[in-house]
Amino acid sequence: MPFVDPEEAIKERVLAVQEYSQLSGEAVANLFRKPRYVADMLTQADFIGVGSLPIVILTGLSIGAVLALQTSSTLQQFGVTTLTGQLVSFSMIKEIGPVLTSLMLAGRAATGMASELGSMKVTEQIDAMRALGTDPIKKLITPRVVATVVMLFFLSIISDLFGLFGGYIVAVSLLGISTRQYWTSTYQQLQFADVFQGLIKPFFFGLIISTVGCYYGFSTKGGTQGVGRSTTQAMVAASVLILIFDFFITRFMIGVFGR
């Protein structure tokens, strides 16, 4: 491996962060500028939202079911298996629903954006768009950002609901908890702060997924190999950022609401 000058490497990173911020800032600012590409937003929303539905439902159901199994074995020691519903709903709504859905979408949508835009970059289609007088950030990135943020919001809710449902199936069929017991305990202890936390997270995660995916796509260099590289990097960067932001958002929410 060639020796990399650490100073150069750091400079490169700083430059990348700067470019990333600039691109994301502009993509968001375009929301308030004409023209708006509504048709492109709908196409993306269809791909990201409807296309991701099966995988989101599947992960929601199975995680909910597993959560019910895991928590009940602990709760059994204290003889309070009836609280299973509450623990499932807390973990699902505040944490696992949004984070897992976002990680799924990082694998599906961020990589999709990076590879699609990356291929366009290396075949000069992005330059061609600029040459035709169209701003590629407006036409390609802004619709993806809007579609991802809106769709992730709903996908997270769907994931939460299916998670609760997965927990319910296990609770009733394997743990001998009654339907009423389960559902009462899921919402009884739930407060505004919990739901709010669960809904604010997908908003930030959606921004991360779309801007990271698009940034890696637009900064692709070096042919097909470069496209492969950006795709993997987009997936890794988006996932890591989601996990980091998850920690800080949670910490902030606990600071504000006390839970």
Added chain:
Amino acid sequence: MPDPAASNGHPQPSEVMLEFKDVELGFDQHLVLRGVSFRLHRGETKVVFGVAGSGKSVMLKLALGLLQPDHGTITVLGQDITGMAEQELYQLRRNIGMVFQESALFDSLTVEENVAFRLVEEHVSPEEIRERVTEALRFVELEHTLEKFPAQLSGGMRRRVAIARAIITHPEIILYDSPTGGLDPITSTTIVELLIKQRDVYQTSALMVTHRLQDGFTMATHCYDKEKGQMVPVKEGRENTRTSFLILRDGKVIFDGSGQELARSTDEYIREYIS
């Protein structure tokens, strides 16, 4: 080979459409262009020669503002584009057409959508778009491919679609990057004929990068005959195809002048290049 001297003298001094003044550009310490200056006048076609890697594509991208020079100034349609904001450039680029070396068609759009791209962006009515797209595709003799995707076309067809996309708004300047690159001689001639037709029917100014000397000389020695619907050799000393030549070497312009001057040049490199 046709006699390049048949192209008839310098273009008359007229409005400057595009001007490079002492333009320099490098990528990672490697200087690609080192002080390039030239002018393109209204109605003139400048054929750009140069070996692979001499910076021809880079030069066209600079002319569109897709790249910015390290030094020097570039003036397009009377506006200095060096350091111009990207948002302003979008406006200016609407008067310029570009055919990329690898066509750069949008592969998720059909031929029709590719050609219509600019009109859709300008919110032209659907009926008019349909009409003008058909007209542009008829110009390049591809009106039967409307619904096809670029991947379903041959390289030569893609090149022609790219030409249709560039000319649909009848821009004042067209930049052709190796429009005949990698094509057989017969298809190449068809494409050169299209360029001549575009030049003579719409009086566009153009930069045409090419590897094939013959294409350049055909441009200089033929004009489009509307009655016959094809290109015909110009009568010696009568008509002026307003075609000039520019040769790039090691990042510098080593020749810029008419076909006659090119034929008379005594420079060894040029002699070798055009022989």
